[in-house]
Amino acid sequence: MSILVTCIKCNLEMPENANFCPNCGKDTTKTVVEEFDVKSEELIQKTKEILHEGNVTKLIVENEEGKTLLEIPATVGIVGVFIAPWLAALGAIAAVATKCKIKVERKA
Numbered sequence: 001m002s003i004l005v006t007c008i009k010c011n012l013e014m015p016e017n018a019n020f021c022p023n024c025g026k027d028t029t030k031t032v033v034e035e036f037d038v039k040s041e042e043l044i045q046k047t048k049e050i051l052h053e054g055n056v057t058k059l060i061v062e063n064e065e066g067k068t069l070l071e072i073p074a075t076v077g078i079v080g081v082f083i084a085p086w087l088a089a090l091g092a093i094a095a096v097a098t099k100c101k102i103k104v105e106r107k108a
Helices: 040-053 084-096
Strands: 004-006 013-015 031-039 056-062 068-073 099-107
Touching: 031 040, 040 056, 040 084, 040 099, 068 084
Parallel strands: none
Antiparallel strands: 004 013, 031 099, 056 068, 056 099
């Protein structure tokens, strides 16, 4: 007897251990969200630390009001030249924001 779960995107029933929905391709693995409150001057350094830890699927930077300022799709191996434009954008955000919240999505 197998357990079926429903895809949250297309409502297809699929096996519980499926990593992707066979109908729409939605990633069905579980994610954990961590939140970090940082001052603007710590934003770039904390972001670098988080990305180097690994296992990060997405990094979201929000302002004090909860408005999303930047969303970084982080995949395994995103380093160096590929991350430079994102860090430049973070520098611009840090120049105008006083406090930020970093939300980190990781695969469970």
